[in-house]
Amino acid sequence: MDPHSPEMTVGDILDLLSACDRDTPVRLAINPFFPMAHRLGGVEKAVDEHGRPMVYIAESPEAEQFGPLPPAVAVALTWQDPVEAPPRRRRGATGPDAGQ
Template identity: 85%
Template structure:
């Protein structure tokens, strides 16, 4: 993914919408963004890094719909509910 890809993807959203960083597909969590820095890779090519907040603020589990959209997990349906029996007084029997 390039900077242009990110700009294109984000351009459809309201500029005032908060952005979060989704990390760890095996335990998906949402984190606050902290900054953007430019550097070079091991071959001297320019790179851009999007960093987590210096406070390392974690907002908790990623919403399941986001994890599904990222293909980090499959859609999960609630387990089927079985009919519960009726509880009646024993009347001493």
């Protein structure tokens, strides 16, 4: 991937996907502020308003959403900071015999 270009290319995607098992399902991560996982529906070639070739990766026609993105994926995408559970503190005893 060219660090000087904001655009990811087909070659970049192919390079990244070549390290993955071909039978692994692919999901689309959408919306860094409310990360959700969606099913892919297709790939479409087009030309932009400047005559440059473009490729669009589309969500499925059913707009199937699988729910929240796993936290580890959101962290890996730098969409969220790692979060640790707050430390638990010992609770006091309750009930009729509490404190005796």
